[in-house]
Amino acid sequence: MPRLAPSLLRQARAIDVLLPPLLPACRDLRSAENELRWLKDHAIKTGRQCGLAHSDASLKRLVARRARGEPIQYILGTEYFGDLELKCQPGVLIPRQETAASVTHLAQQLSKKRKGRPSDLHILDLCSGSGCIPLLFHHEFYAQPGNEHCKLHMVGADISVQALELARRNQKSQIAAQSKRVTAQTTSLAAMRFLHADVLLSEAANAIHAPIGVVEALQQLTNTRPTPAYEVLISNPPYISSQAFRTTTARSVRNFEPKLALVPDNPSSAPSALDGDVFYPRLLALADQLRTEIILFEVADIDQAQRVATLLARQSTWRTVEIWRDEPGATSDEADHVLLDGGESVPVRGAGNGRSVFAYRGAAAAWLQ
Amino acid sequence: MLRRFLIHQRAIAKPGLRHVRPFTTCGTLQEKPLPPRLKLVETELEESFLKGSGPGGQKINKTSSAVQLKHVPTGIVVKSQETRSRQQNRKLARLILAEKLDHMEKGNESRTSIKTERARVKKASASKKTRRKYKKLAEEDGKDDASQESADEVESELNDARSSPTAFETQNEPSKP
Incomplete structure (x- = not known):
């Protein structure tokens, strides 16, 4: 410094x-x-x-x-995330402005065309932390005109009990801020659930002690045997590699924010520059199990975005793959395409650093295009 | 009767109802409504969020919520970093820019100028009233020591004036023997 x-x-x-x-x-x-x-x-x-x-x-x-x-958000106890003022506490990651920009843009994309869109949307947010993503998505989605009658079924999942407790408190204060009139908006918010689950735990693992896998947790929630479908899967998983944690991560983040939310546990022996990617293959496997049609994953930078986009291209089920920058709605002079290892060209939208990967397939293509 | 009167008063107090005839003979002063706020055209604005370069996302924790707004036709740039909420800063920046443009366009006829002018006039007339009051008090104080009755009056008035001690002191000091 x-x-x-x-x-x-x-x-x-x-x-x-x-x-x-x-x-x-x-x-x-x-x-x-x-x-x-x-x-x-x-x-x-x-x-x-x-x-x-x-x-x-x-x-x-x-x-x-x-x-x-110490981050000022922990001292003041709150952080602004888009329009929402959410509670923060040590032990749970502070919501970032860039995440808010991506989530807002996603809500706008999903509201562009209503023809052909299902009247009920199931949205799952993995590694939900303070609950910021589902809460803001809910707010932004209903702020768009014409969405008053669409029902959102939202579930957040996290491995940290502390984070779940904070997410539920944030949900409560958002409910208190809503109008008393019963609408699709208020019922969707009240029905939002936060589950204790481990994303990296695959079904094969022994699920006797908590936390259980995501699919089991969802089955327990809805009490149905065939896994419920979630059309939209959002995740801001831990994505910092152990090398980047040592070098490019800010000191206040390293010293005060939970490492659990920043750096994935590395069970394999991936090189320390790439061990931040652990969550993405697992998220894609879950997307298949949950019959997901739309995904939005946050990433650290344009390089990681390209690696994740390559994973998606290899699956070949995704109709469209896009990389979003910090401000996906803005225009910029930067390159609007990147080439992947396989030779595919992927559009890059917005201005700033590479921030998230967005993709859709199946029926969603009809109402997203 | 009293209730009717109160309802009437409330109707007069509403700024929208200008043509209501006052029930009382002493006419209520109707303030002219302020000119409307200038509406900004979003397409003429260039908005940017100021923040440092370098990595973002989980790696660093930016606290900057500053918003910079540029009005393209005139080239005016305003900035707001008052609050921690970027959304609120966006609204504030638009408010400031609208005021600036309004002032540029209309000068003394702009909304803010009229507002400050009205506040000034109000304050001036209020201070004039207090000045007149204490002048009168001082005159009465000087001319009569004989009439107990008016002295009592003055006393009660002085007690009233104690609610605004500064005005009382500054105005009354020179007249003391």
Whole structure:
């Protein structure tokens, strides 16, 4: 990390004595000022709730925590994810802005054509963490005109009990924010479920002790023997390779966010640069079992996106495969196609870094194209 | 009767009903409605989200929610990073830009100028009233020590004025012997 210029520190001190300690974590004056303002507001708010007139001491404590590199979302307890303000807590990954952009874009894509679209959509989010993806998808989907009568059946699954507990709390606060009128929107939100399941556990494994595999968990939920179908499969799995975790991952992420949500457990002896890909073959196997027609998987960068797209191309059941960048709706001057190892050309949409892989097949092709 | 009067008052208080005849003889002052807010044309806007370069996603935790908005025909650029919510910042940026364009187009006739002008006039007339009041008080204070009755009046008025201590002090100081 480059050194901070002493002039910058002096400049910060002239504005507020609490600014210089924030600079190493925030890196620039603007964001340090913003964060100090948010911390101040938080200190005043929590102080008022406890009946304290002065919040200086608690503000100093908050600044000290941030100065140590703790993410501001853990300190403030919330993060904005699209339009939603979701709760955050240590031990569960903080939702990222780029994920929100992908999910919003997906909701828009699914709302472009309503002719031929089933009136009930089953959506599964694997590695749901704080529950941010299903909650935002629900919000964005019903924000589109013409979707009022479409029912969403949404399920999130995670291996972490802590994450599930947080996801359910987030769901509750979203339900509280809804209108009291009973609509497809409110019933879909109330019916959203978060299951304890291990994505990497295949059916062959002994499923006596929790967590069980995803398919078993879904069967238990619906109480049906043939596996229920989920048309849409979304996942933001752990995708950082153990090498990238050591080198390109930010220190505050490494030190404060759960490694379980970032780096996949590597049972095989894949090279450490590629062991971030462990989840994707398993997700695709689940997509086949659950008769999924639309997938959206988040990835680390354009290289991983190409590797995942290659996996999809090899399956040859997918009608269309696309790579989405950080802002899939935006236009950019960057290349709009990449070539895979097999020679196939895959469109790349939007602006920014390669962020997710989107694909569809079967009946969904009729109403997505 | 009283209820009818109250209902009437409420109807007058509504800004939309301008043609309601007041029940009382002292006419209520109807404020002219402000000119409407300028509507921005989304196609004329270029929006960008400011954030650092480098990897994104799980690898780093960006807190930047700043939004920059450019109005292409005029080239005006505004930025908002007030809140942690990008959506809220987008709305704020649009609000600021609309105000700027409105001011550019109409100058003193723009919505914000009219608003600030009205606030200024209101404040000026309020301070004028207090000034007049204390001037009168000071005059009465000076001329009569004999009449107990009016002194009592002054006393009660002074008590009223204590709710705004600063105005009271600054206005009354010079007249003290």
